[in-house]
Amino acid sequence: xxxxxxxxxxxxxxxxxxxxxxxxxxxxDGEFVVLVGPSGCGKSTLLRMIAGLETITTGQVRIxxxxxxxxxxxxxxxxxxxxxxxxxxxxxVRQNLAYGLKNRRMAGAEIxxxxxxxxxxxxxxxxxxxxxxxxxxxxxxxxxxGRAIVREPAAFLFDEPLSNLDAKLRVTMRGExxxxxxxxxxxxxxxxxxxxEAMTLADRLVVLNKGRVEQIGAxxxxxxxxxxxxxxxxxxxxxxxxxxxxxxGGAVVLGxxxxxxxxxxxxxxxxxxxxxxxxxxxxxxxxxxxxxxxTHVEELGAQRxxxxxxxxxxxxxxxxxxxxxxDRLALGLNPRAAHLFxxxxxxxxx
Amino acid sequence: MVxxxxxxxxxxHLVLILGVLIVAFPxxxxxxxxxxxxxxxxxxxxxVWPGSHAVENYSAMLGQGLSNLGAPPLGGMLWNSLVMxxxxxxxxxxxxxxxxxxxxxxxxxxxMLAFWCIFITLMLPVEVRILPTFKVAADLRMLNSxxxxxxxxxxxxxxxxxxxxxxLTIPDELMEAARIDGAGPMRFFTDIxxxxxxxxxxxxxxxLFIYGWNQYLWPLLIxxxxxxxxxxxxxxxxxxxxxxxxxxxxxxxxxxxxxxPPVAVVILMxxxxxKGLIETEK
Ligand SMILES: Nc1ncnc2c1ncn2[C@@H]1O[C@H](COP(=O)(O)OP(=O)(O)OP(=O)(O)O)[C@@H](O)[C@H]1O
Ligand SMILES: [Mg+2]
Numbered sequence: 001x002x003x004x005x006x007x008x009x010x011x012x013x014x015x016x017x018x019x020x021x022x023x024x025x026x027x028x029d030g031e032f033v034v035l036v037g038p039s040g041c042g043k044s045t046l047l048r049m050i051a052g053l054e055t056i057t058t059g060q061v062r063i064x065x066x067x068x069x070x071x072x073x074x075x076x077x078x079x080x081x082x083x084x085x086x087x088x089x090x091x092x093v094r095q096n097l098a099y100g101l102k103n104r105r106m107a108g109a110e111i112x113x114x115x116x117x118x119x120x121x122x123x124x125x126x127x128x129x130x131x132x133x134x135x136x137x138x139x140x141x142x143x144x145x146g147r148a149i150v151r152e153p154a155a156f157l158f159d160e161p162l163s164n165l166d167a168k169l170r171v172t173m174r175g176e177x178x179x180x181x182x183x184x185x186x187x188x189x190x191x192x193x194x195x196x197e198a199m200t201l202a203d204r205l206v207v208l209n210k211g212r213v214e215q216i217g218a219x220x221x222x223x224x225x226x227x228x229x230x231x232x233x234x235x236x237x238x239x240x241x242x243x244x245x246x247x248x249g250g251a252v253v254l255g256x257x258x259x260x261x262x263x264x265x266x267x268x269x270x271x272x273x274x275x276x277x278x279x280x281x282x283x284x285x286x287x288x289x290x291x292x293x294x295t296h297v298e299e300l301g302a303q304r305x306x307x308x309x310x311x312x313x314x315x316x317x318x319x320x321x322x323x324x325x326x327d328r329l330a331l332g333l334n335p336r337a338a339h340l341f342x343x344x345x346x347x348x349x350x
Numbered sequence: 351m352v353x354x355x356x357x358x359x360x361x362x363h364l365v366l367i368l369g370v371l372i373v374a375f376p377x378x379x380x381x382x383x384x385x386x387x388x389x390x391x392x393x394x395x396x397x398v399w400p401g402s403h404a405v406e407n408y409s410a411m412l413g414q415g416l417s418n419l420g421a422p423p424l425g426g427m428l429w430n431s432l433v434m435x436x437x438x439x440x441x442x443x444x445x446x447x448x449x450x451x452x453x454x455x456x457x458x459x460x461x462m463l464a465f466w467c468i469f470i471t472l473m474l475p476v477e478v479r480i481l482p483t484f485k486v487a488a489d490l491r492m493l494n495s496x497x498x499x500x501x502x503x504x505x506x507x508x509x510x511x512x513x514x515x516x517x518l519t520i521p522d523e524l525m526e527a528a529r530i531d532g533a534g535p536m537r538f539f540t541d542i543x544x545x546x547x548x549x550x551x552x553x554x555x556x557x558l559f560i561y562g563w564n565q566y567l568w569p570l571l572i573x574x575x576x577x578x579x580x581x582x583x584x585x586x587x588x589x590x591x592x593x594x595x596x597x598x599x600x601x602x603x604x605x606x607x608x609x610x611p612p613v614a615v616v617i618l619m620x621x622x623x624x625k626g627l628i629e630t631e632k
Binding site: 051052053072073074078079080082083084086087088089090099100103104147 | 521523524526527528529530531532533537541542545546548
């Protein structure tokens with residue numbers, strides 16, 4: 001158990017643009033932190049710097065009270081779960097679990113005890129004498145987790161551990177990882193590009209974009225108060241509607257029409273963010289309502305997503321499935337649910 | 351190709367049978383010839399069916415040899431060949447697997463240069479560099495010794511290249527997992543890399559054993575002492591006897607005996623061998 005502190009961490013690969021820059025983050029003991037962002041944003045690089053698999057260009061990593069910049073991965077007291085499991089193909093499950101302990105010269109009896117315990121927790125005891133290739137993807141993933149927990153490390157590092165599993169299994173394993181982490185209370189850093197996975201697992205989210213931190217916060221906080229246009233568009237499904245608008249005299253103006261959304265004083269272009277689920281049908285002609293020209297409808301069962309245009313800009317609204325649809329749909333909006341961002345900096349306004 | 355047409359199948363079988371006959375016929379002739387008395391060859395025709403002198407011929411070759419023709423009893427020569435083939439095969443594998451390990455997993459200055467230097471030696475087989483190699487071996491007093499028979503042949507670019515390819519197919523994540531599991535480079539090598547290339551090692555062993563066994567020119571040059579003669583060079587000496595009629599029955603008996611060890615190695619290691627050539631799953 002330990003805290004992890006990243007201080008102004010940066011990585012530049014030989015002959016490349018910075019892959020990660022200026023990341024500072026304090027992870028509390030036992031906390032589950034998820035690094036999320038689009039492909040290529042530097043999540044894996046950041047995680048691998050914590051693990052010691054990648055050298056650190058600038059900044060400092062502390063695990064517990066030690067600065068670990070110059071320590072080998074094995075000396076950092078961390079365990080990692082890889083996307084492709086990285087099980088040793090020629091060893092049985094038991095040997096896979098025991099290998100790291102044997103290298104640390106642990107006594108045989110203690111190894112057996114820990115392997116048995118991990119196998120019981122993960123329900124892999126029946127497969128202990130099989131080779132990895134005789135296991136299904138989900139079972140391999142459990143073994144990979146087992147290899148991490150037998151070590152009883154200060155921290156778990158996960159690099160997209162579920163992305164090779166099918167959708168249903170991913171949901172189950174997601175729940176199991178979360179429960180397991182709560183139960184063991186081990187500090188964890190988890191990398192994913194899947195924002196649903198990120199939302200459901202995290203105590204705290206770190207949203208990364210192009211190697212920089214966009215926002216750090218609890219999942220709901222990030223969802224409700226996205227700090228930048230990027231976070232607003234990335235977190236939440238369907239993605240938040242982002243409309244180019246202007247503010248004039250304390251109101252937001254879209255396509256020449258003033259909306260019932262208060263804007264902080266000032267003038268100029270803004271980005272108006274509206275979640276699909278915050279839009280609701282209104283009677284036509286309601287002042288401040290949006291007039292959606294419907295193009296197509298996606299049925300999701302419980303609700304339907306209505307796609308269309310407002311003032312020439314694409315917009316999606318989530319409505320109940322029993323609503324009768326015409327070519328045009330008037331949409332009311334809850335003024336509190338509107339997000340306003342500065343059009344140039346992308347930062348949240350108030 | 352899952353065609354199931356009878357005509358096609360018959361044709362395929364015909365081609366295969368022809369192939370087998372073409373390959374097997376000379377071997378058959380050698381075996382037949384080794385069972386006849388010496389007079390059987392004076393007509394200039396080679397007999398096609400086995401004769402009755404097998405026991406005499408083989409016991410003569412194993413017992414006395416043909417010392418006047420540069421062929422001591424075969425036992426010693428077979429032993430020399432075996433030592434030579436084994437040392438060459440094992441030595442080549444040991445050296446090439448470690449150099450491939452260095453080239454793939456370590457970042458050092460001039461790494462690619464080292465790799466290309468090794469690679470270029472592919473263009474310099476023993477036959478090409480035989481004179482300088484002989485000079486070096488002679489200066490190092492390696493004539494008429496097992497060291498002289500084997501060491502100059504041990505370096506192998508082919509095997510290094512092969513192991514490099516094998517290592518490149520092993521995912522990096524495996525190396526990283528081992529690093530996190532506290533395995534240093536040497537432990538990673540012995541615990542992970544070697545077991546994972548086991549079948550490749552076996553396949554390579556078969557190929558290299560036969561390569562070593564079939565060496566002809568180099569042993570002919572480097573050995574002048576009967577005690578270090580190898581069987582393949584020995585057969586050549588017998589067959590090229592000056593001022594004498596070649597004793598074909600004896601030569602063929604020696605040839606058949608010389609065939610046995612490589613055949614045994616192939617048969618024993620056939621399963622791993624084929625697996626090593628086709629296996630892709632890592
Ligand atoms: N070994 C490397 N050498 C040079 N550049 C690299 C290397 N590894 C990664 N990069 C670059 O660094 C950036 C971040 O890569 P990284 O692997 O951390 O992305 P990621 O967020 O994990 O993406 P993904 O979700 O696709 O795994 C990318 O632009 C990538 O091209
Ligand atoms: Mg990645």
